[in-house]
Amino acid sequence: MKSWAELDREYIWHPFTQMQEWQGSEPLVIERAEGNYLIDAEGRRYLDGVSSLWVNVHGHRKREIDEAVTRQLGQVAHSTLLGLANTASIELAGKLVAVAPEGLSKVFYSDSGSTAVEVALKIAFQYWRNRGYEHKTLFATLSQAYHGDTIGSVSLGGIDVFHAIFQPLLFQTISIPTPFPYHYPSLSPEECRDRSLDHFRAVAEDRAHQIAALIVEPLVQGAAGMIIHPPGFLKGLEKICRDHDILLICDEVATGFGRTGRMFACQHEDVRPDMMALAKGLTGGYLPLAATLATDEIYRAFLGEHKDLRTFFHGHSYTGNALACAAACASLDLFEAEHVLERSQEKIGLLAELLAAEIQPLPHVGDVRQCGFMVGIELMENVSLRKSYPMDLRMGARVTQTVRRHGVILRPLGDVVVLMPPLSITPDEMRTLISATARSIKETCGE
Numbered sequence: 001m002k003s004w005a006e007l008d009r010e011y012i013w014h015p016f017t018q019m020q021e022w023q024g025s026e027p028l029v030i031e032r033a034e035g036n037y038l039i040d041a042e043g044r045r046y047l048d049g050v051s052s053l054w055v056n057v058h059g060h061r062k063r064e065i066d067e068a069v070t071r072q073l074g075q076v077a078h079s080t081l082l083g084l085a086n087t088a089s090i091e092l093a094g095k096l097v098a099v100a101p102e103g104l105s106k107v108f109y110s111d112s113g114s115t116a117v118e119v120a121l122k123i124a125f126q127y128w129r130n131r132g133y134e135h136k137t138l139f140a141t142l143s144q145a146y147h148g149d150t151i152g153s154v155s156l157g158g159i160d161v162f163h164a165i166f167q168p169l170l171f172q173t174i175s176i177p178t179p180f181p182y183h184y185p186s187l188s189p190e191e192c193r194d195r196s197l198d199h200f201r202a203v204a205e206d207r208a209h210q211i212a213a214l215i216v217e218p219l220v221q222g223a224a225g226m227i228i229h230p231p232g233f234l235k236g237l238e239k240i241c242r243d244h245d246i247l248l249i250c251d252e253v254a255t256g257f258g259r260t261g262r263m264f265a266c267q268h269e270d271v272r273p274d275m276m277a278l279a280k281g282l283t284g285g286y287l288p289l290a291a292t293l294a295t296d297e298i299y300r301a302f303l304g305e306h307k308d309l310r311t312f313f314h315g316h317s318y319t320g321n322a323l324a325c326a327a328a329c330a331s332l333d334l335f336e337a338e339h340v341l342e343r344s345q346e347k348i349g350l351l352a353e354l355l356a357a358e359i360q361p362l363p364h365v366g367d368v369r370q371c372g373f374m375v376g377i378e379l380m381e382n383v384s385l386r387k388s389y390p391m392d393l394r395m396g397a398r399v400t401q402t403v404r405r406h407g408v409i410l411r412p413l414g415d416v417v418v419l420m421p422p423l424s425i426t427p428d429e430m431r432t433l434i435s436a437t438a439r440s441i442k443e444t445c446g447e
């Protein structure tokens with residue numbers, strides 16, 4: 001009989017993976033999980049240090065979510081939202097509107113972060129058409145943005161390794177330099193922020209009549225390597241959008257559901273986007289579900305007679321899936337019942353202390369960036385000369401291979417080691433996560 005690993009290599013094409021390398025490796029095959037641990041087919045346990053790629057919130061096999069999905073299975077697994085309503089999606093929409101930033105009052109469902117972004121950009125485009133502004137067709141984005149892997153969301157992205165090859169298929173965007181002080185060591189974070197805002201303001205003054213929307217990952221650009229914006233940046237962007245009639249779309253796919261210490265990142269700066277894209281943590285990490293929230297003003301621009309063709313002609317087969325909505329409702333209920341956000345604050349503080357004590361002093365660690373539970377640790381060949389490792393050494397990947405031997409699962413972004421534990425991580429598990437990471441960096445990069 002063939003092993004799971006052999007069967008995997010025979011049949012599966014993995015995402016974001018060089019399969020030639022995979023074919024020569026021994027894949028770790030997960031069979032089950034318990035709380036914040038994943039368990040492989042041999043029964044070995046691993047701390048889920050990146051929340052199963054940024055999706056898990058309350059841990060695995062969380063009783064309340066398990067029960068909600070099981071209960072929903074006893075009712076119905078799925079029925080369509082095209083021409084029909086269903087109870088689970090109605091219940092969830094009400095709960096989302098209740099926790100969302102003020103003004104977001106309508107919920108459009110889809111299945112992934114990429115589709116949530118596609119929906120937002122198509123709504124923004126059609127919104128201006130429906131209102132008679134034919135020329136507002138362009139999107140402004142931040143450099144090094146990541147908004148997903150479908151062609152529309154790739155058009156909004158700016159990460160060359162992922163996106164450059166598809167250039168001929170993409171639409172043009174207006175790129176605003178992201179305020180990343182690390183790119184400009186001579187500037188303070190505030191100067192960096194103001195430079196980026198000045199750039200966007202100048203673009204807006206010049207071309208607002210052509211710009212449908214600005215889309216941003218609020219506070220943290222995750223896939224870019226956990227780039228954290230200086231305080232006041234998001235608020236500044238919001239003001240420029242308001243002054244120039246540009247819609248503001250916040251992509252909270254990664255930052256949403258407590259990952260930054262608030263329910264949504266834009267709430268740190270009391271920003272009220274016109275649309276918000278949600279996915280990853282929406283179901284607590286259980287099932288694929290996404291939502292695009294919009295204001296009433298946007299929604300009303302789509303109203304009319306059928307013949308007016310103001311309808312938003314977009315929808316997916318599994319839109320509003322009842323099982324996924326039931327999981328999401330249970331996850332949101334847990335935020336309240338277990339005071340998850342309040343209890344997160346101490347954990348975030350502990351994480352900061354451990355990073356400062358055990359990770360930052362390591363000789364091959366450059367910048368250590370943290371926003372809530374989102375952490376990026378930059379590996380460098382020579383920190384004082386700010387010299388990166390040659391790309392083909394793949395130090396990030398090597399560290400995350402090593403850390404498995406210490407019972408932790410991580411996934412890097414280039415030479416940035418990412419930590420993004422579930423909100424349910426305990427203080428002891430947090431200490432394990434940091435000490436295993438520190439050990440692995442020392443073993444891989446040298447002391």
Ligand SMILES: *Cc1c(COP(=O)(O)O)cnc(C)c1O
Nearest residue numbers: 112113114146147148222253254
């Ligand atoms: C992950 C991510 C997406 C894409 O979500 P998928 O569910 O993988 O399609 C979009 N935007 C941001 C900010 C993300 O982190």
